Amino acid sequence: MSTTSYPTSAHWGGYRVLVRDDRVVGVRPDPEDPAPSPVMENTPIAQHHASRVARPAVRRRWLERGPGPDPRRGAPDDEYVEVGWTRALDLLAGELDRVRTAHGNAAIYGGSYGWGSAGRVHHAQSQLHRFLNTIGGYTRSRTTYSHGAVETLFPRLIGTPATNRLLHRAPSWEAVRQHTDLLVTFGGLRVSNTWTASGGRAAQTAGPAMRAASEAGVEFVSVSPLRDDTPDDVKAEWLSLRPGTDTAVLLALMHVLFTEGLADTDFLDRYTVGADTVRSYVLGEHDEGGRRPGTARTPEWAERISGVPAAELRALARRMARGRTLVNVGWSVQRARYGEQPLWAGLALACCLGQVGLPGGGFASGYGSMGNYGGGSTPLGLPRLPQGDNAVKDFIPVARVADMLLHPGKAYHYDGGERRYPDIRLVYWAGGNPFHHHQDLARLTRAFGRPETVVVHETHWTATARHADIVIPSTTVLERDDLTASQGDLSVRAMPRAVSPHGEARDEYDTYADLAERLGVREEFTEGRTSGEWMRVIYHRWRSLVARRGLEVPGFEEFWAAGRVEMPGRVEDEALLGEFRADPEGHALRTPSGRIELFSETIASFGYEDCPGHPVWLAGPVLSDHDGEFPLVLVANQPTGRLHGQQDMGAHSMRQKVHGRAPVRLHPDDAAAHGVTDGDIVRVVGERGSCLAGAVVDEALRPGVAQLSTGAWYDPSAAEATCVHGNPNALTVDEGTSSLSQGCTGQLTRVRVERFDGTPPPVRAFEPPRGVTPV
């Protein structure tokens, strides 16, 4: 039997799959990729795993009792009935029609947050939104789990267009190599995170770019609770801090600049508003409520909070003022209570240094968070499937989903408005896994018990699929033709189908077309096209846009045969806000003052104690004293073994597990204090729940910090813990960053760790539910 290889792309990069006898038997990196990601090694097992959804399935209780709230939704022993496509589509179309007729389209929650797969045509969320828009709309979600606080706060500080540039492009790594003397990063520069870019990047360039910058003489300082948050080859100096205390450190750095005459007052006067208020706050002339006097935010004050020695902070501030300095505050730092503050304080610090807008200097947020950050930008855009218009105007900030389901009609604050949660009757999810991404999963299970019907499209029987009444099997990228590229990518690439669909899985496009048919809007959804025709149409529309800028890419057939086309019009950005710096009037920012708002009248007018009008130090809940019951701060960062929960059963992901459970890292001192040794199974306990995990003892952590990455499939199948597999969201608290952004706060939680003695319950996360027969 011969082996054929096909190019493909995942969010973790482009690679080839080796196919024999209609099965994926291996993977091969692209020879042009300088540093391929091992995450691709998960694909062969995941593609054909018994946890694939093979046929449409309906929860027996829903089938027998009809729609309605059900507290047993998600129970580990719940049974499903495989009903066949015709019955499943009839039931689903009928239920959509019932809900929209009885309660209006706003009763359908279609936010459907999640990463799905790479591919511009079969992008699950785009397809769902297009479909729901053709049947009258849905309640949507706003912002992301990734950087919800930045997305809401920064438009008020630097305007929306500049915020988009801040989050996606900032100075390129090439500009850093050429111009930067010192890159100070809060929240690391994790190469494993740069394996990921939404849509997948042609080659893994970020790791090599960091090394090249270091070799060219750029110095790196990493302020982080983990020593290995930066790659060895950039030889970063590590300032170990208590998680959640970056704002104190940033204010103290400003204190040094202000008191030692190192702040660039010309820059502050010309390009910012509110610097005086920040200055007087930092110097202790008033507190966060504007009352006099406040606390001077000295390095000694910051040392008491953060644990970073005052002398090191003083030295760092002076060093930052000496040369071209770039301040990076990563996304993790804002994924915590009061997450707006460290980002705002980081911007203020960069303004005090006066280098915003200079090549390789100023402020950035995203190096080491995403692979395309600093990897150039694609101003001509990418091919994209039109989603139509949503007739429902209501939305929620994305991370408030459990609140919404639990408290219909309840008032809440968001970005200056008092809003009310809609009354959701039907939840429709495709391409996301809230039982991966949301906080306090036991609470989320209660929330999922409230609607009348939950619909999930999935490739695999995830915990989210197991909370659904109707489960629709979707093809994977390897089972359909598509094309892909990410923001800033080097090329647009073909992703030809490599194997037949698993079981009876179908492309979601065809599922929606058949649902639309039953609801009388097939033509509106398809516009008379197959998904293959849409692929050609969006490619040609993009080609015309490119041509209008005087550039040329080949026609579709030539592109498809070649497998890729070089990205037209890519640019490497020198600076963020370079035009504004050069011409502050002509390129005024889209803010009330036209300048960078270090004090925002607008935000101050909202009167939020948890996000006042300028950056302030607010002690988050992970710092408060819990009577020693939860003495460790748990960092729930991104996994190195996979993307989120995707392909968790794959070879690379499984290699990292300890006795089949997620690894939790502990400092040797903490392990000893908790009576834990390397390789033990432990129970990690937080205020909201517990999980089992496997201990890894490692000096790379700051003492007092534990680390358990996200992504182990949620497994509530035994009484010994909320999750027996090691999902940190069994422990996290479901609370927004602040009344302003209501962003995700999943990064940090308080926990204790105890050795688990006795026979541990088996991990059953990857077993399909009762009633389902694997292919």
Ligand SMILES: Nc1nc2c(c(=O)[nH]1)N[C@H]1C(S)=C(S)[C@@H](COP(=O)(O)OP(=O)(O)OC[C@H]3O[C@@H](n4cnc5c(=O)[nH]c(N)nc54)[C@H](O)[C@@H]3O)O[C@H]1N2
């Ligand atoms: N505690 C804590 N929690 C966090 C974070 C944290 O730092 N700490 N980080 C947060 C962040 S930044 C994010 S972005 C989220 C990520 O959360 P998600 O994006 O929800 O996580 P994924 O596992 O990528 O979920 C995507 C799902 O889509 C499915 N899928 C793939 N392809 C297709 C397809 O073609 N069709 C359909 N229907 N389904 C498909 C996959 O099987 C997978 O289950 O997690 C957040 N959660």
Ligand SMILES: Nc1nc2c(c(=O)[nH]1)N[C@H]1C(S)=C(S)[C@@H](COP(=O)(O)OP(=O)(O)OC[C@H]3O[C@@H](n4cnc5c(=O)[nH]c(N)nc54)[C@H](O)[C@@H]3O)O[C@H]1N2
């Ligand atoms: N391999 C892989 N790559 C990924 C993902 C994945 O799942 N797998 N997910 C992708 C997604 S969707 C996103 S949004 C990005 C997220 O990108 P980030 O948010 O940047 O990534 P994290 O890994 O959550 O956090 C980075 C580091 O921040 C540090 N940190 C945590 N709390 C604090 C703090 O209070 N202060 C300081 N100074 N540091 C702190 C932790 O030590 C952690 O290792 O990653 C992307 N990249």
Ligand SMILES: [Mo]
């Ligand atoms: Mo994210």
